[in-house]
Amino acid sequence: MKLSVGPLLYLWQRETVFEFYERLCRSQVDVVYLGEVVCAKRRQLALSDWLEIGDRLAGAGKQVVLSTLALPEAESELSAMRRIAENGRFTVEANDMGAVNMLAGKVRFVIGPHVNVYNAETLNLLAEAGAKRFVLPVELGAEVLTALQGQRPEGMETEVFAFGRLPLAFSARCFTARAHNVPKDACEFVCGEYPAGLLLHTREREPFLTLNGVQVQSARTQNLIAELDTLGALDVNVIRLSPQSEGMDEIIETFRMALDGRLPIPQASESLLRLVADGCCDGYWHQQPGMNWRAGA
């Protein structure tokens, strides 16, 4: 199985972003997804910057994929998406049907986790449109994947979101701006103050969700390290680690060593628990509420 790093979902300072990907050049990941998926207003990196980062990663032997916005609405956002679709250098991950429409019949592409692929018929028609890999929607688990893999179109690769805070929802509303009591149109990029997102607790002080601009994530970190054998047996091709601001190098190394059989799963699991802020979850994989942890135990 290949190891991928998903698109950066938070707003980090420009230099931090460059440093992060510089380190990924030297890391043991195989595939790196680049670009802004969450908020069209975040433009501290232009497409040219992403392409430059992509070139460096490609030079270091990484497979580079450019991800598109999950919720494109405005015409300017579609134009930006079209430039990505027509970049001519790197594969594109489509995160809505608009991006699929731009790519269909022209180039091979990846179906991101925000396009709803729940059955083989949908997967088939996307394969006919040019999809070569799909990321399983996060709310689906081993049971659906087993059935899907059995009916997978020829040559289609499968990727599973294996580690990271789960992307659960998108809105037109910016929840970080709302938390600061400022309108979205005058947000002044307050989400930049939260490189790991802004934690939302229940009134019993339980960490529950993470606010990340117009995106809502889980507070817990999805962690499928204990499922590596099952993922392998299901012929999953790529497992995705979603970037977090702290400990990413160790997370990648832990997964790599576990995949290569150089680190026993229980130890790998222990290491990862020390690298997450608000606990883990794996319920979706076991057909349970996504927030559940050790649902298979």
Place this chain on the structure above:
Amino acid sequence: MKLHEPNVNTKRRQVELVCPAGSLPALKAAVDNGANVVYMGFRDGTNARNFPGLNFDGGEATTGIGYARDRGVRVLLAINTYPGPGQWDKWCAAVDQAADLGVDAVILADAGLMRYAARTHPQLRLHLSVQGSATNHEAISFYIRQFDIKRVVLPRVLSLSQVRNIIKRVDAEVEVFGFGSLCVMVEGRCVLSSYVTGDSPNTCGVCSPAKAVRWEESAAGRKSRLNGVLIDVYGPQEPAGYPTLCKGRFEVDGNVYYALEEPTSLNVLDILPELVNAGVAAIKIEGRQRSPAYVAQVTRVMRSALDACERDPSGFAPKAEWVAQLDKVAEGRCHTLGAYHRPWQ
């Protein structure tokens, strides 16, 4: 691919009022109070209002369709959840049954199911459900190119100017939500409910399902929980609302507030002329899970408003009595323009 009707013809017709029919009495209430179109679902997980005691079996659907047709009202049927591999045959059977019943269109969300419908029942008119989550003209064009859909229901995350732009650019009718509970997240791509309960609108046709709800009396007040997660706490005099998880009060940075959205309803009366002028084909009322009395009340008010607006768009102003009547049945007893109005975002 079939030829489309030209835009001008499809977009200059009178705006249709599309009303919820969660049951036969609700269907009759909608028809009797001025609906042009009603929409319904089968009594199972094939539609996004899969609530106990709601919806139609085959016999009731036939009766309902007959009642509507006799009074010149058209009937749509929603099959707008996403079938997993194990459910595929059942969802296809629902499409077949809808075609056999002779409904005026099916409202679908899943692309695979749309292809099945287009190939198996080429005469069956297809609408793209709000659960299809198409927020721009490129996405809508995909469904038109692939499946020849005739109408798209827009997610409740678009501003008025974005709605206008889509209407100008797509070769399909555009239906928008006009009144009812407001999804703050883009429909079809929100899994908050399954994160907490295991069931989501996409997979099970439910959000924050009643079976996961628990009420608890405590010294701090009345608590509502969803699968154990505290959604809200109500003081002694406070009216308690249904614990839809995006409409609870949570703590962020030491502040307790409605961090995602207040319990409130969408109401477009204030911008009705703008929507009509923009060329929307239809305005939809949400609420198949609501009572026949709700359907009657909302349909009656929206009918009056739409008629007044069609007669004199420039002189249109929402009457205070309409607003009061709608607020009475609204979630949280108040309303918002939602994403149509930029400041909400």
